[in-house]
Amino acid sequence: MDISIVSLIATLIVAATPILLAATGELIVEKSGVLNLGVEGMMIMGAICGFIAAVSTGSPLLGFCIAALSGALLSLLFAILTQYLLANQVASGLALTLFGLGLAALLGHSYSGIKPPSTPKIEWFGLSDIPVIGPIIFNHDLMVYFSLFLVFVVWIFLRFTRVGLILRAVGENHDAAHALGYKVIRIRVLAIMFGGACAGLGGAYLSLIRVPQWTEGMTAGAGWIALAIVVFASWKPWRLILGAYLFGGVTILQLNLQANGFDIPVSYLSMAPYLVTIVVLVIMSADRTRASINAPASLGKIFHASS
């Protein structure tokens, strides 16, 4: 077969980066015991706000900053609803998705058909010319490396820092954490905002690098995939990379196989990424004890200091 594995891996990394970013953020949110289903809405807000900022300033980097900010701002709405007004997290998250999609369409009304400034690839002093390894590792834009770095930081944070331990404590048992004197609400609000910022970055990666253009509803379900990948990774940062790259890989591979004229049942291949995700979820949850050990015990539960 004349599919180049090298370029395949290079493109799958690009395809996986938006969901990896969003999933990393959601992991922190869920680790703090909050289930935010609004990832899709925050992603698309990041996509349009980052796009607008990048187009009007000519700087993609600033675009990404604004995208993170807008995602965090939108998630603040969710934080207020669920943490202070004690609204149902599932319903608030769904509402956030709908609100984000609508607001993004409104904001982006006059931004269709504009080309964003292109994001330069990182110069590695000629390292990208090395065969095989060059195109795979040394020929990407900043955000690809940033997304991997972020996973690393999140891993360090959760595993080796005191604050990370507190965050996990809040997610496992908010009453106990509260009794120890930790500010459950404040920690959760910060976690939610971090999740929003990451989702915003993921969205901006779509509109500024992967597609690159603004179209209404352009996230087309990427936020939901990110949510699934967090469960897939059983709330372990490193497995996020595996999940996101596996998902991106199957998507890209099936398109390439088709383009190459392989006689394959296309409809099944199109389903493949989703099927793989479902199968893994089933396998994981089959072992009840393990799944329940991994999931934050207070996930999705409402906390009120008096109760």
Place this chain on the structure above:
Amino acid sequence: MKLLKTLMTGAALVVGLGGVAQAEDKTKVGFVYVGPVGDFGWSYEHNEGRKAVEEAFGDKVETMYVESVPEGADSERVMTQMALDGADLIFTTSFGYMDPTINVAKKFPNVKFEHATGYKQADNVSTYSARFYEGRSVIGHIAGHMTESNTIGYIASFPIPEVIRGINSAYIAAQKVNPDVKLKIVWVYTWFDPAKEADAATALIEQGADIIMQHTDSPAAMTIAEEKGIYAFGQASDMKQFGPKARLSSIIDDWAPYYITRTQAVMDGTWSSTATWDGIKEGMVAIGDFSNDIPADVQASAKALKDALSSGATHSFTGPINKQDGSAWLAAGETADDGTLAGMNFYVEGVEGEVPN
């Protein structure tokens, strides 16, 4: 919080107004779209048609639309809601709305329905579509001339007759001017998913395609073509702004005249169930400007082909044409009948791969 409440009240008011402000003599026309009206492709053009209806009839008409409606059960709910809201005429603008349209039409015998690109009619359900395949002949002709790698990439949505017909038509025209041309087809199983369409375009380019055609709704592939320095065609809408250099030409859908005629028919009480299938001749299919990158002689021959299709002097499917397996389909000089075209489920000879089920 107060702000949110105000916003929500405002939204409720807007929704409510639709129900309250129906003057007795107003004709209400509803539209169901499969993508967002800002997709700058398929749904965008249908929405332009809706605006034209409003412009043509002014106060006498009231239009409503719901965008990004998934094909299937949810669309039935949307149509039912429109009918309950007093719509007199409802346009359902995607193939996958076919059965839902028929189902809802049964429940509302006094409401007229118009389903785009399908083949199921009823007393109160008309079908309408455009002969996009005529446009595909023209762009196939151009692509056959312009490709240097002799490889044309084709992003296909779902394996339905309409899409298969487009593939065949483009291939026949391209192959006529360039016997070595090859079509690489990728099925993405979606009408609208910019990221996936972009990935498909990238995969095709990696496999050697230097011209991209698409049968999906977003301009993502055009953007990728522009970035990679290859050519593409606008689909459903002109899409020039997405690829000033990449865009060679485009197939543009113009629904406005049809929507106006049908709305008029409902007003006059002359509406009847019909099956409309208009092409370049009637103006439902338009060909966008040719890019300056196309040599003058190719521009001339493409225009001649377009005129011939318009006048009926030629047909996109004129024999001799064999089916993919080599069996004869059309004899020399024979043209395809509409029935076969409408249900087309096979590739013509030379197209590689299999039609997925």
